[in-house]
Amino acid sequence: MSDKIFINDRVRSSGHKWKVLFTCALANTCFTFVIGGVPAAALLLRDDYQISTPVLGMLMGIVGIGIAFGEVPWGMLTDRLGDRPILITGLTTTAFVLILTAIIINVVPIVYAPVTLFIGLLIIGLSGGSLNGSSGRAIMQWFDKDERGFAMGVRQTAVPLGYALGAVFFPLVSYKMGFVWSLYISALFCILFAFLTYLWVVDIDQGKSTETNGTAQKTESATHVFKQFAIWRIVVAIGLLCAPQFALMTFTMLFLHDFAHINIEYISAILFFIQISAGFTRISGGYYTDKKNNRAGFLKAVTILSAIAFFVLTLLTFFYGETPSTHLSWALVAAVLVAGVFILSWQGVGMTELATMAGPKSVATAMAMANTATFFILFATPTIIPWILNATSWTGVWGVMTLVCVGMFFLF
Template structure:
């Protein structure tokens, strides 16, 4: 089968039945898990990197965000290429080049001196972001094509649940493996699983053929009828911006919870790793459950508003308790504030599948990969900016200022999402 083959070959029509959509969903989810394993793992290993390589906090923030910058720069080109050439060749090319970049970075991270390691890690993680962003729009478009409109919320939520799964595995294994076998070993492991994801993409990512679309027009026709020019749509841009900036509080927790709970609250690395793992794992059933719930109730707009409001309340509470922490016994404060971070992390990570489904529905199928790439461009610029700016906020305003800014961002996102009164 040709690498550029996107349509379903006649001889394989019986093999690729309607049930094949579950293989497509698995492959898309697995590809996202492989890539986010790196994104979530590097911040979780931040203390090890700081101690082993003597990296200052300001440079550490850049390391934790540089993957996001690479993704943001390349996201839209990958999305446009996916709409043009199809999901399969883009996933195979992107995952393969990501694996090569990880192998090279792992090798140089193992042999380099402390003086050059910061530059090598920054450059290598930037390249990983440039190639790895291919998994975002491409796997999303494949899932939208294979699933019926009344199933897309659940399917996209399952796909998005792979993101916290990758973060969780990275948060758990990157520190452990880095401590016992070295940071470069985690990069080698990441490269191997990207190769495996590329193999699944070669075997199972197939676009539905024109004949199957005519037999089951409800799978694709509703989005085709709604196709729009996403770059010119104010409605699309509002959702894109809301989705993008609402990721800032999530990235703040993902990248700096380790330092906050270790340096400020005095908790151990092992305890914090387990906490971060549990946050991401808990996000999986909440994402899948929210997809099932909103598919059944048809209330995606209401759900997005509700989750954003809840996240604002939780980050505001985190701000208040951090401010008054000097009056509290440090032992009780440490475990109480870790509980707030746990609940905040689950809340702020639960909405992604719904947000992306709403965006894809508004844009229409012809522009699915493009609008997902638009959203992910903003998302990963935020991923780059958040850990880069937080050290400055921390220096100027302490942890109180960091969490207060995240609460304000939740409030802004609340007003960007469309009102539930327009729900159909």
């Protein structure tokens, strides 16, 4: 990108793109702060609002359902209207609903608290889903093709960062000040980044054509991606490759504690290390593929390495089930670590490859398709795994995840 960028007859330095990246990444962080924070405060919600365990489980998942159903409409709207108005709308709407939910929960009888939370979290998911495609589109506009992998890696790192911060601060604030204050603070973050979006995020005029992978892209509608088999193939691959991610991050605590008899403190440290590593590998993977221009090769390599890691985990699980030992239990820990690092490393590169294939006029729609698939898999995975576990064993669970990784090699 040249030293000067002309936007709406104004001149901005190319350094402005870092402000755009900062705003878009942290806008995603403040939304995933809520997604990761509400489940972390589950015990307080159960006790303070007298919510049964089945209803509590439904509340934990309703945000994701809202995101899944809202992603594609928001993505199509972003490609039509631009990323700036959608980002501002999504952030301000999410803030408004967070505040309204907190106020209503305080005034209604406690018996209506679950219904209030259900409706509020569903709408928060629907409105917050706008941030994924719009922030991705903004980054793809502002960064050159040899920088987009790195930039998208930074944005994708905002997701585990938001989850981690929410998991720490939501319970802390909820226990000290009350759950509603967690919602108020989340709303404040949304308002702050809506203001920064207003100041810094500007749509770049794409002109008559835009260079993508060295080929001029003709003006085309955002909906053309629905007709492309190659786009659907990578959307399905992104969605399904999230299944081993969710399986590992959701069931590691149960697996290592109940099956391998590892202390909870150690498992928490393992999960924390995996999430921190995910941030590093997503950014470094994006930077590497920008320099080498080999995103497809990187994705194939990650699927194979992940398949090998899960296969080793499957074998160790089988042998530990036959003859348990301390050495094998710690070998299981090491296998979980390695599998986690590999399977969480590819998201930024995958989204960049999808956006590049879709072209500038359909970036948000394509990303929304992938995010819809991702969030449906997010809820299908923890639903199906108990059935696999009951029908087979932990060996069967990790074996199925191995096969998923192998299958995605051919889709990528």
